[in-house]
Amino acid sequence: MHYWTSGSEAAGLDVLKQLLEKRGVTWSDSPVAGGTGMNMVQVLRARIASDTAPSAAQMHAQQVQAWAAEGVLTDLSDLAKKEDWAKIIAPELVPLISYNGKTVAVPVNVHRSNWLWYNKKVFDKAGVQPPTTWDEFNQVSEKLLAAGVTPLALGGQPWQEADLFENVVLGLGGADFYRKALIEQDQEAIKSETMVKVFDQLRVMNKFVDKNYPGRDWNLATQMVIKGEAGMQIMGDWAKGELSLAKMEPNVDYGCSPAPGTKGDYVWLTDNFGFFTTKDENRVKGQMEMASAILDKDFQEAFNIKKGSIPSRVDVSMDKFDFCGKAAYADRAEAQKTNTSLPSLTHNAATGATKTGVFLDVVSTFFETPTMTSQQAIDQLVAGLKSAE
Template structure:
């Protein structure tokens, strides 16, 4: 009987960039449930912390006529691919499961850029998360900094004791992740959107943007020296091993720390990046279904149905470190970090801020252009703040609106 079931299983290939221990465990929860429906999840993994490589591979495979059944595709890119008519519409699944009522409005809007749902939302990550090593903080009797003045005092105290205050990589997307949290901390949600969503040239020339650039560069003295390119997993390992006291990273880092045996609020804790406690800088994980014919469609729709179900949402996000995309999830499975994340995101659009680094705020061309200039500024201390601002303002005139 087992052989019979396997012989008639529907295999779906899923192209994604989830490679860490916690990400693999989260996938295992979903794929295990799919196996009960005789659907085989076949990984097509493209290692890349930011998904750049996966996007390139997906385009290449489409051009070659070898598209996978499912692909991880986040943020604004969903709209871009939907406009090309390459994505399977999921109106039936969404209607039957009442997605419009179940999902947060921000999530619902994201997945139906053309009036039809074309993506399956899995979870919501909070980017403006400050992780800190509890043993180090207890040893030096310091608390999680709520503002930058407190951060400076904590960082200086730790540095005098020979401890690296802030784990960081020189990878572009990780530096961009840090900067966007700083910009939010030096301004507010409306200003952030004006710069990164509207690409208003005046926002880049504003004093608040200048302060964010200065803060960005000033934090270099608290990072590892020399500052090398390392994966986000390696950055999280620095925190776990006590080689660094703090880390600014999306809450997927929490999941990885948990997978190594570090319990939330025991080995480490979460706080908001200084001055951002009232905001949720978000990244939403989503899967899209590629047009692959009727046989694939049945499996794709079943996967969509299962992924958004309350039970799967609770189990998957508990492991992944994110919060469910549902307005009223099972809160019993949320730890303190997730509880705080859920509470802020639930306040609505005024508190929800789309991540630039993780494709929520703008298109890929604009993101890459802005990030390249930020990295240029960060890497070269001879570039003046005002020069970087003028260059960004000039670039903004050339970007899609």
């Protein structure tokens, strides 16, 4: 079970299917559309409750921990020890695939969510450069509006709006503020003047999206950038998978730069597969083959090139990756040295589902309710997080 249903996601998944076929594993596909997997979680929970859990399911880091706590994930410790996962997997991921001393999931990739993608032809025609601060973003957006182009491609879904929010939090507040406000949910940070400015900036961005944004899927927003209907998209590097699928070349047809104010920072998330306990020996064999296949070096290279992400293994060559892929890899290495590598709130890497849900609900309500003030949003955040304790 998975939620990779866009063109580039499906292309990446095909690499895994083909590798498993070579290993004698039959793939029975069960996709559930919906960004960040929120729809899939509901379907998955229903299947587990009815004792028809899939053999394997895609899950974000905090979801791994939640399912492990329920005791429904297969223990992969023997395989992990045999293949030395602790040495080959990016160090920040190891705790997230572990629970009570056991290895309970396998990471497929590492995505970066603080990217700004822009159509170079649109920018050149408007005579603008990629913005490096939020003030510059507003100025560039005004020029794009004047040129008759939608400045920001966005889908009106809670996770996409929360993606914007966490990028503004980091861009205006910096890594320490991001850590306090989003990871630790520190009351002083959430109630601060900086957070007021974050919501003020979000409100400004209302006028930079087109009126048809409600309900739009992320990949359809990326298509707006591809077609030149929109100038920019702030989105994780899964957007690059769609740009590549459209035969667009980085630094020729499109550009990638850190979201405004986040140069030097790396906001990450990871897609993992967990395997549900079963007494069927054939299924167990298939699970172990799939877990091993996911960390195959050739698979890690081929899959992540198509998906837009970078490998979860630290020893995969980046030679075949494009400019933006190599930039992501280099930026992560730098951020790890400066302690500015940060887990994404929106994509279930920073905190548990309940508190993440509070942020998504409040941010989405604020973005879609023009009469709501920044202070009202902050008050709702504080109340919601208190009740989620």
